[in-house]
Amino acid sequence: MWQFILKRFLLMIPTLLGVAAIIFLLLRVIPGDVVEAKYMSGEGQGMSNQVMAEERAKLGLDKPVWQQFGLWVWRLLHLDLGVSMWTGSPITEEIKLRFALSLQVALMATVIATVLAIPLGIIAALKQDTWVDYAVRIFSIAGLAMPSFWLGILMILSFLIIFKWVPPMVYTPFWVDPWQNMVQLIWPALAVGYRYSAVATRMTRSSMLEVLREDYIRTARAKGLWLKLILVRHALKNAMLPVVTVIGLEFAFLLGGLVVTEQVFNLNGLGLLFVQAIARRDYTLTQALVLLVASVFIFVNFVMDIMYAWLDPRIRHG
């Protein structure tokens, strides 16, 4: 088992390195750079080429690409994300507040999704092909079909028309005023939580259906075991693993993938930061953000693989 964990852990390194290399290259393929973006946006148009070259040299953009990459990775190994090319302040500072916000929304959405999805998925599986199943499936397919940002627009629209009220648009940290904070963030969390719950409901349903057809469930029923006990002890336990996986992976994506919903609710989270960073060609910041989201994703995957291997010895010896 330890050998498996070590092997799986070491496999994360080339993947992370690959992500780093690809985002690094992608950014440099995008036309324009941060110096151009800065001086095109009004701040002293018609800068002389010499000044622009000096600016580039300051940021280290005049060095060959492989040298820039090497330097970046070298700093990363020392846990140094560097400074933002646009603002000049340390990236950890730039990310800190926004990370708290995105993390909170992601966590709230996860709670909403889990609370909705697991009971719904189980009921749908137990009552397969009845109207209950159909209703749950329609509810969850609708959740996948409705763009979260549109759901957000609908929420704001209906509050406005019915209650003449708009959720607060200025972020209040939880520790400053928990109530104000919740009133603002519960809506985006609900908007993305619905889609998220749809994904999890479908996984719960299909995974339950598969487990319910297993021999050991039939055996349990044949020996006259109480149905509830079979469900909780035997079926649920085995069916939950893929569900936990999908919840974990969605969570990782929510952290950085809320780009559009954040726009609707005027949230200054990681998604918005990412769009800004790309538009400004802020290489260092974009790289850090992508690496952050990808590491969470890769780490969740790693933990899941270990859990699978722990539960199913066939995997670790395979």
Place this chain on the structure above:
Amino acid sequence: MSISAPFDAIEVLDAAPRARWLAVIVDFSRRRPLGAIGAVVVVLMLLVAVSATVISPYDPLTVDFAAMLAPPNAAHWLGTDAYGRDVLSRIIYGSRTALIVGFGAALFGASAGAVLGVGSAYFGGRIDLVLQRFMDIFISFPLIILALAMVAILGNTLPNLITAITIPMIPRCALVIRSSALSVREMPYVDAARAAGFSHARIILRHMLPNVMAPYLIMLTAFLGQAILLEASLSFLGLGVQEPTAAWGLMLSGAAVEFAETAPWMGLFPGLAISLAVFAFNLFGDSLRDALDPKLRTL
């Protein structure tokens, strides 16, 4: 799993070719009513997109300041936007954008993924290992972030938009198809083809690809809805289709939120169109998956 398959090929093989197709369709809709509803909506949408010039009441680009922000009425069924353009006509024309991007991205993405997946399974060994690592890397990027980066690189014309949406889909499809192809590779007919001295390309394209058709179709339909959603998101952010082209996501961006109070129809109907389209594709795709390969999990 084929026991519960909705249309058993053997059952209908004897019938004449035309009757066979009909029987398959009838059987599918009888056993999967939800899927049939989805398919009907998809077909309707295709018809609307094709006949947009005939059925839309107005030109989607004509600006009419006299009718600016008109609520839904007899002349403009779904109202008008801030430029007095007819919302219904723009939704009808927007279906073209959505379907072109949806079908384009899903077809390219699933096909490229299928070729990569089958190739990876067929060659195995080092090639498989390297390809797998690449897929892992690309999957670690959130879909929308990769698409955003691609749009920034390529610029946002329609073909580039399709490419940008296709690229993040390829590895996801390749992974699924590879696992199916691994079992196909062990089939005697692949050995036979190899013994007959056929080229790798011929074995992959003629013998293996047709046998991973089921997961291919499933991934294709699953991606259709996702591609439409992704296009809407990108257009909403202003990084997709550009004004004045009619596109659903674009109709929701900017003005729709700005005029939320005075003209709620602008925010309502385009979103409904997106949801209905993706809903129909997912409904159909789900039933298709249940029919072809219930063990395969898409989204």
